[in-house]
Amino acid sequence: MILVFLVIFTLCAYLGGVYISNRKLANSLRALFSFLLFLTIVAMIGNDTQHWGMRSQTEVRTTNLLSSVAKPQEPSFLLYKNLGTTTKDQIYLYRTDTRPKKIQHTLPKKTTNQVRVTTGTPRLVTKTQRWTYQGTGWGWLFSVAGNEGQRIKTQNTFYVGSQWQVLTPQKLKQLAKMAQAKAQVRAKAQAAAQN
Incomplete structure (x- = not known):
């Protein structure tokens, strides 16, 4: 949802600054939505690097x-x-x-x-x-x-x-090799003992 806010605040800052003919209102809207855009970006960075909102x-x-x-x-x-x-x-x-x-x-x-x-x-x-x-x-x-x-x-x-x-x-x-060698020696010794 944070990305939706990012897009909405960006569009509102742009459209408010460009298409509103009253300059005082246009600058106020641009400043407000630019500030909200800044807060959104800070929140995204904080969540990504400092895990804001997480435990x-x-x-x-x-x-x-x-x-x-x-x-x-x-x-x-x-x-x-x-x-x-x-x-x-x-x-x-x-x-x-x-x-x-x-x-x-x-x-x-x-x-x-x-x-x-x-x-x-x-x-x-x-x-x-x-x-x-x-x-x-x-x-x-x-x-x-x-x-x-x-x-x-x-x-x-x-x-x-x-x-x-x-x-x-x-x-x-x-x-495993040592055990195999011991088993071979033992088998040879038993064979020699039986002969």
């Missing part, structure tokens, strides 16, 4: 956490990947569904991730902070901006058991 709302969601690797005979793993060359930005790869192909990941921007050891059930607690309008009037006025529900930040806390391993996919591949 932050936090949503907390808890989901059960399964091992990132879907093989039941292995210990449980929580995988993470470093983005870029530093360890500052990381995404975590996890599963909340028993379907083996359904792996999820955390968002890379505006997100903090923590891993805590717990004795309870492995779970993921996600706190998401979003912008929402303070009332229906603000939503009606600024609905065209599309910033309703815009994410401010997300905090993921992974609660895992002491038997869980938190590592990168590369380390997991190295562990």
Whole structure:
């Protein structure tokens, strides 16, 4: 609706200044609608940059956490990947569904991730902070901006058991190769013992 006000005030300022023959009235109308136009632009900028008419709302969601690797005979793993060359930005790869192909990941921007050891059930607690309008009037006025529900930040806390391993996919591949090599050595040793 703010865009409609922008167009109306612009047209009124122009038409009032050009088509009214009484100069005193024309200048007064132009000044009034120019001021309203200025206020409309300030309100748009304030909503876009300072989130005028909005408040932050936090949503907390808890989901059960399964091992990132879907093989039941292995210990449980929580995988993470470093983005870029530093360890500052990381995404975590996890599963909340028993379907083996359904792996999820955390968002890379505006997100903090923590891993805590717990004795309870492995779970993921996600706190998401979003912008929402303070009332229906603000939503009606600024609905065209599309910033309703815009994410401010997300905090993921992974609660895992002491038997869980938190590592990168590369380390997991190295562990798998080491386990495979141990299994081959064990098989050779058993074959040699039987002969």
